[in-house]
Structures are given as structure tokens and as C-alpha cells.
Amino acid sequence: MGTVLNGDPGAAFETFLRWAADVEWRDLEASARQRTVLVLADDMAAAFSAVREPQVALAQARLRAAAVGGGAASLLSAGRPRVSVMQAAMGNGLAMGWNELDEGYRKAVCHAGLYVLPALLAVGEAENASLQDLLRALALGYETATRVARTWRFPSLKIHPHALLAPVGAAAGVGFLRRLPAEELLSAVAGAATLGMAGPFNHALKGVLARNTWAPQAAMAGLNALEWAHCGIGGSETSPHDVYAVALGANADLSVLAPHADEGWAVESGYHKMNACCQYTHSAIEAVQSLLQREAGLVGGAQVLDIEIEAHPLAFALDDRHPTTTLGAKFSLPHAAAAALVHGDGGVASFDAASLDDPRISRLREATRLIPFEGVRAWPEDRPARITLTTNDGSRLAAECWSARGGPDRPFLDTELWDKLATLSRPYAPAFAATLRRAADAAAGAADTAALSRPWREWLDDIFADSPAA
Template sequence: MKNNDVRDAAARGLQDLVAWAVRQELTDIPVDVRQQTVLVIADDLAAMLSAEDEPQVIAAHQKMLVHSPAGSASLFRRERGQLPPLQAAMGNALSASWNELDEGYRKAVCHAGLYTLPVLLAIAESENFSTSDVIRASTLSYEVTARFARAWPFKTLLIHPHALFNVVGVTAAIGFLRRLPAQCMLDALSNASTLGVVGPYSQAVRGALIRNAWAAAGISNGFQAIEWAEAGITGLAETPHDVYHEALGSEAKPSELTFELGVDWAVSSGYHKMNACCHYAHSAIEAMAELLAKNPHLQGGADVVKIEIQTHRLGLTLNNFNPVTTLGAKFSLPHALAASLVYGHGGAQAFGNESLNHGQVARLRQQVEMRLVDEELPWPQDRPAFLKVTDSQGHHYHANCMSARGGSDRPFSDAELWAKIEDLSHASAPGLVHAMQTLHTHCVDHPDSHDLAQPWRNLVDQFFNPKQAS
């Protein structure tokens, strides 16, 4: 198609997407999709809580609590400070991004839950929205955000998606929760596409901690995108195409805005993480785990002299051999391989401060050789890892992982996910798992049922005080 034709198709697609989305009620969303939304919410809440003791997170939260007025939205940490929705959402978005344990989207480079949930949950708690409102708005805002990422993908990662698509997610979340009409939603989303920040992807690989703040940084602009739209200050239906394709050089796939709409729900194509690092390294960590299961004497890495990894294009971007921050470690494939060999897993310990200066990990990082796979494979095997480890006697050990667990092709069981969520949340929010599991079960109910009609705030109370559960 010619450029003008593509632009027109993108504008029509966005109009059709928004018109469809605002018509959807909770009863239009299949039960299994609602349940997956509840799992995503629980997973991202646990990710927030997992970072509450990180020194930089503590410092940022303390500044918010000291300098912000009191409010009625929870800052998710054991003390459960109460802040206005904007400040609470920013604090929770910072936490959710920190440990790389939040859920992500598998069909495009995007963390739709991270961009939508902090602000959505803060407003829902503060403005007394129902739990059914939360599930509906979460599902729809996830859908729209993910389809933006699918419609305008980038061949090379120059701008990090947390910086580029976060305002879109925030705007969608607020708009669907408050049930803005279609034209206002369209105007607000067009505004939002122009209000992202230029956060270079390289900052994550190089360990610049500002990357962890990009999801939070977009929240204020999301509020403004809506307020300006309501005042008649708007972009155009084709504005997102002009931003992402014309200005920033993305591909243009406007059909992705509406392809199988209402059939292929985006939230069902998300992935969950057990490894506390960038998803691009997960297949390599799984290959290492398989290799160690067959050769347990290699764990610790004392006898290993070389680690060779053949992996996908995105995995090769994780090329920092000497990370100096925990974020740098999480975006370093050499560190992921060395640490998972030494510690025997890819959990938080393998990417914590101790791991950065661990002598054996530091040595093994320098023994890693990375190269591209011979042939790129289609989804879901588009992020494979082919691993070869050599010991000091010249023995070679091999293991492969074609697709890391956690996505729709190789999902974790609900039991595994609830166990992860419990592990991350129980110390600070001891009632979170029980409350969210109960909600997960009651997703089959009508929106007017007691459990779905109750205010979201009641559920949050139960997270921190299980005795309040009815």
C-alpha cells in the first residue's frame, strides 16, 4: 500500500478498535480471559511488593510519602501508605518494573500490564470502582495497548517500550475505567501517542536505573492526554501512525489493530516470569537448568572454561559482559548464563547485588561466547537458545530450549503461578493470594454477584488485613 493508504488504514483501524472496545461489558469477555486478567493483576501486584526493600525504591517511596498530600490509593508495600492516585500509581509502577518479575506480552515487545495496572488500580481504589469494573477495564486496556505494539513494531530496539507505549496504556486504563465515550477515547489515545518519552533501550543493557522509572514517568501524561481530549485539545486518528511510523520508523501493520478482535484476546497471549531478568534470556536460563539437571557436578562453574550460546536476535542485544547494577545484570545474557550456572537458578538471588561481585560469576561472564541462530524461527520458537558448556578436561555438554516457559505455548500451571505470587507477597500482603484466588474462582459469576460487585478497595483491604475478608 502507498503511504497515504497505510495511514488511512491505520486511522480506520484505530477508530474500529476503540468503537468495539467501549461497547464491551464484562459479560462480553470470556470467562477464561477474565481469569487470566485476574492472574495478571495478582502477578504484577506481587512484582510491586517484591521490590519494596530495594534501597532506591525505599528512597523514592519515602519522598512521595513525605512530600505528597494524603490520599486514598495504596502504595503497595508493607506499611501501605495512602497517597493521591497519581502519586500512588507512580510509586507502584516504579516497583513493578524493578525486579523484572512483572508479566509481559509475547506477540510484541510490550508489558501491557505494567503500563495499565498501576494507575487503573489506584483510581479504582480511590474512586470506589467495583471489582467487575477493574477486570473489564484491565482486559480492555491491555488489549488496546498490546495492539498498538503489534500495529507499529520496530525491527530494532532503539526506544524501550516502557518509554514509548506507557502513556498509551495509562490513557487506555483511565479511559476504560471511567467509561469515556468512543470519540473521547480516540482523541485521548491519539494524544497519548505523542506524549511518550525517548528512553533508549541501550540504557537497560547498560544498567541505567532510570529505565525502571519510565513506566512511572508516563502516568502524569496519561492523565493529561484525557484532560486535554475532554477540553477539545486533540490529535487525529492517524496521529499514532505519524508518530510511530513516519517519525520513529516503525513498521506499519494496521490490520493488527482489529485482526481477530474479540477472538484472540491479548491478555491470553501474555507470559509470566519465574526468572528475574529480561525475557530474552529466559530460554538460555532454561537450557542451563536442563544441562545442570543432567550434569549436576557442573553447578557452581568451578570446572567450566567456556559457555557458548547461540540465540535469537533480541537475546544478542543483552551483550553487557560487566554489569555494575542489578538492572544491568538483568539485561546481560553473559550474567544470566554465569549466574544460573553458579546459583543453579535464575531467581532474584542470581541477579541481586551479591551476584554482581561474585568471583565465580564474574569469571564465567568473560567465558561466554554469543552468536546468532543459523535460522530465525516463527513464534513461539522465535526466542530459542542452543547452549554448549565446556569443562577443563575438554568435555562438552549441550542443552537446548526452543521456547521458554510462561507463555501460552508452554504455560506455567495456576498452582505454580500462585506459589510464585505467594512467595513474593506473603510477608507484606498476607491476604493477597487468598483474595485473588477467590476472585479468580468467582470470575464465572455475573458482574452483579457479591464478589464482583464489591468495591475494589475492599479487596485491597483484604490483601493487607486478611481478617477483613467476609
């Protein structure tokens, strides 16, 4: 059984949810409002990036075929296919997390946007919600998922948070959108905590593709929790603690659930990715890139005989030298370092199907040794890497990165982020980046009430205005 550090877990959880339900869009600072749009844009662009992945394409084709006569919600794909709310939540949830390019949360192991958005986007479109109401629900759903992730922490990562926490984010986001009465909201979100899956964390490391189904399955679970709660069937205020601490052995720090436990909002502590892989590997990729900037002749890796990686504790287990799926490559530190040497970055091509059998990457994976990083510092410098290369002339070259770019301590420039989002979305929705930049500008300002009052469905019309046919 986990340790309760303070207070009554049921009362703490109920107090937090009641407080969150009373938060209005105007209560968020401009920086948090703008960041909420960036979370929305980042996860949607991540979905576009995966449209051509064979498994995603087949899954979405099956959803389209089953949607006889169309539906009330959109798949984020060429031509904006219309399907049911459940089908859209499932198809978009699968695509959003597939390429590991979705936004994540830095203070806990949690991808809160991925947990909230697949269900929220589908319901927001189907129920004609305004952009402002959608964004408020995203910010508060994100706040809920991350507070849960930080309150109940596990001594070791045995169950993946996509499986365990995502139903909570899905139920919370839609519950806030619908402005459910406090008792029904509590029943639904607490009930969703009991619907988590036993998804082993090591399935990500092993590249087992079932891991990519946990977020879409959780979106459906969250939507079902809302339906059950509407019928008077749900969880209790103690359900999250009973699941995470009593049943699964998490340690509880209930102070995290205090309404004003933090300055600012959780969306402001997220991170963005340029590398299409697990964030734990990003510091190693950046260290490789700094070596390539100093020694341009190393690009391609032909001169490298040996790669030594000093890895932080979360990355040390990512030691698979023979990944067999693209997911396995994304969770392989030897692959990440080798691919970065070959390609010069950690983009999609460094982790696609062709990269698995690239002889240059295969050789370098075999030449990689992982050792523990000594002297890891406190957050945000808790995920460092040091790379030492030995070249064929006997030289040894080293570089380190204490905190990868993309988090609140080392954010990307807005221009970098919007360029990324435009590149990922352009083949399917050329107007996507420009449209959501207008949304971000409206969200950051206090006066553009007309834009924020427009239905989310109309914003989708703008996004897909120039979309090619399916």
C-alpha cells in the same frame, strides 16, 4: 517514513477504540477473565518484590513524606501507605517493573500490564470502582496497548516500548474504567500517543536506571492526557500513526486493528516469569537448568571453563560482561547464564546487587561467548537458545531450549504461579495470594456477581488485612 500496508490509519484506530469501548465483561470468555486476574496479581506481586530495593524504598519514602494527611490511593508496600493518585501511580509503576518479574506480552515487545495498571489501580481505588469494572478496564487497556504495539512495528528496537507505548496503556485503561464518551476516549488515548518519551532501548542493556522511571512517568502522562481530553485538548485519530510511522519510521499493519482480528483476547497471549530478568534470556537459563539436571555436579560453576551461547536475534545484543547495576545484570545474557550455573535458577538472588560482584559469576561471565543461533523458527519458537559448556576435564555438554516456559505455548501450572505470587507478597501482604485467588475464581465463573461487584478498595482491605506496619 513507515510503510502503510493497508487502509486509512485514522479510521482503523478509531474503529478499534469504538469497538473496544462497547465490550462488556460478560463478552470475555472465562479463560480471558481468569487471565486478567492473573495479570493483575502478577504485576502487583512484582511490585511487592521490589519494596526493599534501595532506590525503590527511597523513592517511596519520599512519596510518603510528600503525602501530608494521606491520600485516596495506596502504595503496594508494607502498611499500605496512602498517597495521592499521581503519587501511587508513580510509586507502584516504579516498583512493578523494577525486578523484571512483571507479566509481559509474547506477540510483540510490550509489557501491557505494566503500562495499564499503575494508573488504573490508583484511580480504581480513589473512585471506588468495582472489581468487575477494574478488570474490564484492565483487559481492554491491555488489548489497546498490545494492538498498538503490533500495528506499528519498528525495523529495529531503538526506543524502548516502556517509554513509547506506556502512556497509551495508562490513558486507555482509565478511560475504559470511566466509560468516557467515544470522542473523549479517542482524544485522550490518541493524545497519550504523542506523550511518549525518547527512552533509548540500549539503556536497558547498559543498565541505566532511568529506564525504570519510564513506566511510572508514562502513568502520569496517561492520566494527564485524560485531563487534557476532558478540557477538549487531545489528539486526533491519526496521532498514533503520525507518531509511530510518520515521525519514527514504524511499519504499519492496520489489519491488526480490525475488531475481530484475532481469536480470543490479548491477555491470553501474555507470559509469566519465574526468572527475574529480561525474557530474552529465559531460554538460555532453561538450557542451563536442563544441563544441571543431567549433571548436578556442575551447580556452582566451578568445573566450567567455557560457556558458548547460541542466541536468538533479540538476545544477541545482550552481551555486557560487566554489568554495574541490577538492571544491567537483568539484560546481560552472560550474567544470566553464569548466575543460573551458580544458583541453579534465575531468581531474584541471581540478579541482586550481591550478584554483580560475586566472583563465581564474574569468572563465568568472562568465560562466555555469544554466537548467532542459526535456524530460528516462527513464533513461538522465535527466542531459542543453545548452551554448550566445556568443563575442566575436557567434556563438552550441550542443551537447547526453543521456547521458555511461561508463555501460552508452555504455560506454568496455576499452582506454580500462585506459589510464586505468595512468596513475593508474603512479607508485605500475607493475605494477597489467597485474596486474589478468590478474585480469579469469581472472574472465571459467571454467577458470583456479588464478589465482582465489591469495590476494588474493599478487595485491597482484604489484601492488606494482615500487613505489617510500614
